[in-house]
Structure formats: C-alpha cells, structure tokens
Amino acid sequence: MMELDRIGLVVGRELRAERRQPDGIVAAVTFITVLVLLESLIVGPAVARDADVAPALFWLALAFATILATMRSFDRELEDDALEGLVALPGGRDALFGGKVVALSIVLALVAAVGGILSLVLLDLPLALPFHLVLVVVLGVIALPPVVVVNVVLALRLRARAALVPILALPVLVPQLVAASRGASAAISGDAVGALSWAGLLFAFAVVYSVLGLTIVPAAID
Amino acid sequence: MRKVEASASLRGATVILDDRPILRDVSVELGPGLTLVRGPNGAGKTTLLRAFAGLVPLARGTREMTGDALYIGHRPMLLRGLTARENLTFYVRFRGLAEDGIANALDAWGLGNDLDRPVERLSAGERRRASLARIETERLPVLLLDEPFADLDDPGVSRLRDAIAGAREDGRIVVVATHAHLELDDLAASHIAVDRGIVA
Structure with a gap:
C-alpha cells in the first residue's frame, strides 16, 4: 500500500470519529464564535472593524482552535490505546502525522469558514479582495496544524500536556500568525501584492513544518 | 487453511523506560506454536511483547521478525x-x-x-x-496477546481458547502473556518466565 493511501485511511478514520464525537470541532467553533461576538463589545465597533485588528484576533482564535482540536484528537487516540494500534501497523508511524495534519486542516477549514463569515457579517468588514483572502485563509489553515501536531506528539505522555502544548506551540506559531494576519489584512484593504507575498510565506511555513513533522514524529512517537 | 512460516527473535535486548531498565539483556527465539509468558506484576511481560511488536525502542540488542505481527495489548486499541x-x-x-x-x-x-x-x-x-x-x-503469522482474557466472560474465554488453538494449528507464532489460565500449559510449545526484566 502506498504512503498516500495510508495517510488517506488515517484521514478518513479521523474525520469519521470527529463526525460521531464532534467535541473538537464544537469546542473550536464555539471558541471562535464567542471571540468574534465579544470582539466588537470589548474594543468597540470602530476598532473591531480595523483591517489590522479583526484579522489578528481571528488568527489568534484560530490558533487556539487548532490546539483545542488537535488535543481532542489525540485524547481520543489515547483512550483504549487506539494510538498504539495505529503505531503498531507497518507504516503507521509515518501515516500518523500526515493523516492528522490533513484531517485537522479540513476541520480547521470548517472552523475558519464559520469564524470568517461571522467576522465579515457581524463586523461588517469591507472586503476588497475576496479571492486573495480565501487564498490566505486556506494557506493559513494548512500552515497551523503541522506545528501543533508536532508539539502534541512531543508532549503526548506528559500529564501537564494541556498546559504545555499552548506554551510550546504558540511561540513557534508566531511567524505563521503574523503572516496570516498581515496577509488577511492586505486582502481586506486591497493590497494584492502584499496578500500574495504573505500567502507565499504561509505556504513556505506549511512545507517546512510538514517536512519537519514527517521527519521527527515517527521517531518521537516512541 | 494456509500454513504460515514465521520466526521472531530478540537478541541481547535491553529496554530502558524512564531511566529504569525494564528488560535486561533478553534473548528469546520464538517458533511456531503457543508460547506462554508468565511472571509476577511488573516483571516485564508487557514490555517483552511490546519489544517484539516494535513498540518500544531497544537501548541495546536486536529484534528480528519475518512476517507482520498482530499485537493486542491490555486495552482494546479501538478508536x-x-x-x-x-x-x-x-x-x-x-x-x-x-x-x-x-x-x-x-x-x-x-x-x-x-x-x-x-x-x-x-x-x-x-x-x-x-x-x-x-x-x-x-490472520497474521505472529500473534502477541497481552492478558487477552481480561474482561471476557466464560463464553468469551472459551472462544479465545479456540482462536489460540486454531492459530497454533495454522503454524502461527502465538505468544500469550497471562497470569492465570493454567489450562493453556497443555497447548503451549514453550514457556518464558520473566522476573525483574530477566528471562529465566
């Protein structure tokens, strides 16, 4: 069986489990919805509509949503030692990272769609370049999970992982968050070149951390 | 039913977890048929099976296995x-x-x-x-079953005994770590006694 087929099987398994037990996606959607709703109340409607502020808060919320969804995904694996069942399969260690990242990207795309639409509608954001914004969001959604999955795997057997994962992951996510926030801000305010530049950087981050994850997760899982 | 050829061995295997040696210089060769692993709590039975399954890194020594192994641990490993x-x-x-x-x-x-x-x-x-x-x-050639009788009722125990006997007759390597079920001794081709990480 090809590596991509194995990753596809892990993605299917993950999404099916998430559909039946949607704890991760519900927590992430709830979190981002509450943040968008509170945003204009806390900073005031004028500041909340600022092309720099709204994307920054959106991506910060999405980073926490990624951590929530990833933690829940691995918690489910640890119940009944399902993770060990996967790792014991030939090629299981290698498929784990790819499968988790792809599945979490799909889940996050849904969360980002809900949060993004809510932000645009509730904050009445003027959107100059919608396709550029979609590109930035898609690449941002792809760039976040590899970092978080690597950190969750490294902290998997630690009792304090719920506290440690955000502490470990958020500093590493700062470049991605800056690129995603600036890219979204550029798309909202009509700067096509800026949006594409930041999108390119997000793509590079996604590639670098995916390669890193594919390299270290199979060894780290031991 | 097809007969399968398989072999599995650990040579000079040492497993260290949390800075503590769990298995020390263990050399075991498994052949077709049932092998029973017995020993007190904390002796290293689970780690021995996990070492065969490739689920723990060996600090020293080598693991060799022809054919894939099915490892079923203490918990059911179902998502x-x-x-x-x-x-x-x-x-x-x-x-x-x-x-x-x-x-x-x-x-x-x-x-x-x-x-x-x-x-x-x-x-x-x-x-x-x-x-x-x-x-x-x-239907893999190597079965590694860690306390497989846990949680089973009498019909389940009987069904498992039949499954073990069937796998043994197919020529598969079947390794069972268990405290109880002395009746399996009659089926077993070999026994491994583990105590404090050392195989007797």
Whole structure:
C-alpha cells in the first residue's frame, strides 16, 4: 500500500470519529464564535472593524482552535490505546502525522469558514479582495496544524500536556500568525501584492513544518 | 487453511523506560506454536511483547521478525467514535488485506448485533471481543496477546481458547502473556518466565 493511501485511511478514520464525537470541532467553533461576538463589545465597533485588528484576533482564535482540536484528537487516540494500534501497523508511524495534519486542516477549514463569515457579517468588514483572502485563509489553515501536531506528539505522555502544548506551540506559531494576519489584512484593504507575498510565506511555513513533522514524529512517537 | 512460516527473535535486548531498565539483556527465539509468558506484576511481560511488536525502542540488542505481527495489548486499541466494524475495516485496509471476513468474524465473537455501534457504547468485554476478532480478520503469522482474557466472560474465554488453538494449528507464532489460565500449559510449545526484566 502506498504512503498516500495510508495517510488517506488515517484521514478518513479521523474525520469519521470527529463526525460521531464532534467535541473538537464544537469546542473550536464555539471558541471562535464567542471571540468574534465579544470582539466588537470589548474594543468597540470602530476598532473591531480595523483591517489590522479583526484579522489578528481571528488568527489568534484560530490558533487556539487548532490546539483545542488537535488535543481532542489525540485524547481520543489515547483512550483504549487506539494510538498504539495505529503505531503498531507497518507504516503507521509515518501515516500518523500526515493523516492528522490533513484531517485537522479540513476541520480547521470548517472552523475558519464559520469564524470568517461571522467576522465579515457581524463586523461588517469591507472586503476588497475576496479571492486573495480565501487564498490566505486556506494557506493559513494548512500552515497551523503541522506545528501543533508536532508539539502534541512531543508532549503526548506528559500529564501537564494541556498546559504545555499552548506554551510550546504558540511561540513557534508566531511567524505563521503574523503572516496570516498581515496577509488577511492586505486582502481586506486591497493590497494584492502584499496578500500574495504573505500567502507565499504561509505556504513556505506549511512545507517546512510538514517536512519537519514527517521527519521527527515517527521517531518521537516512541 | 494456509500454513504460515514465521520466526521472531530478540537478541541481547535491553529496554530502558524512564531511566529504569525494564528488560535486561533478553534473548528469546520464538517458533511456531503457543508460547506462554508468565511472571509476577511488573516483571516485564508487557514490555517483552511490546519489544517484539516494535513498540518500544531497544537501548541495546536486536529484534528480528519475518512476517507482520498482530499485537493486542491490555486495552482494546479501538478508536472511540468508530464502530467495531469500522475499526476492524481500518486495520484490514491499512495492511492491504481482504475485508470480506469482518462481519463474520465479529459475529463469531458474539457481536453480530453490535457491528455498527460505536465502540464507546460497547461494554469492556464487548470491546475486548471486537479487538480479539482481529486474530481472524488480519490472520497474521505472529500473534502477541497481552492478558487477552481480561474482561471476557466464560463464553468469551472459551472462544479465545479456540482462536489460540486454531492459530497454533495454522503454524502461527502465538505468544500469550497471562497470569492465570493454567489450562493453556497443555497447548503451549514453550514457556518464558520473566522476573525483574530477566528471562529465566
């Protein structure tokens, strides 16, 4: 069986489990919805509509949503030692990272769609370049999970992982968050070149951390 | 039923977990038939099986295995959120094996009416049965079963004994770590006694 087929099987398994037990996606959607709703109340409607502020808060919320969804995904694996069942399969260690990242990207795309639409509608954001914004969001959604999955795997057997994962992951996510926030801000305010530049950087981050994850997760899982 | 040729061995294997040696310089060769692993709590029985399954890194020594191994640990290793059928289908597909026997295997283990119930809604014994059905759905040449009788009722114990006897007759390597079930001694081709990480 090809590596991509194995990753596809892990993605299917993950999404099916998430559909039946949607704890991760519900927590992430709830979190981002509450943040968008509170945003204009806390900073005031004028500041909340600022092309720099709204994307920054959106991506910060999405980073926490990624951590929530990833933690829940691995918690489910640890119940009944399902993770060990996967790792014991030939090629299981290698498929784990790819499968988790792809599945979490799909889940996050849904969360980002809900949060993004809510932000645009509730904050009445003027959107100059919608396709550029979609590109930035898609690449941002792809760039976040590899970092978080690597950190969750490294902290998997630690009792304090719920506290440690955000502490470990958020500093590493700062470049991605800056690129995603600036890219979204550029798309909202009509700067096509800026949006594409930041999108390119997000793509590079996604590639670098995916390669890193594919390299270290199979060894780290031991 | 096809006969299978398999061998598995550990040579000079040392496993250190949390700075503590769990297995010390263990050399074991497994051949076809049933091998029973016995020893007190904390002796290293589980780690021995996990070392054969490649689930723990060896600090020293080597592991060799011809053919794939099916390791079933203390817990059923089924993903919550999926049904018993979906879990077993995942394992079978991942190994590139035929999927046609899954429903029959689960039925034979008494789960014919629970094929499509998410595993978290099954009892502990039912989850254990679902995981043991993998012996029949994956049909691998090496079986590593760690306390497989836990949570099983009498019919389940009897079904497992039959499955072990069947796998043994197929020429598979079957390794069972268990405290009890002395009746298995009659079926066993060899015994491994583990104590404080050392194989006697």
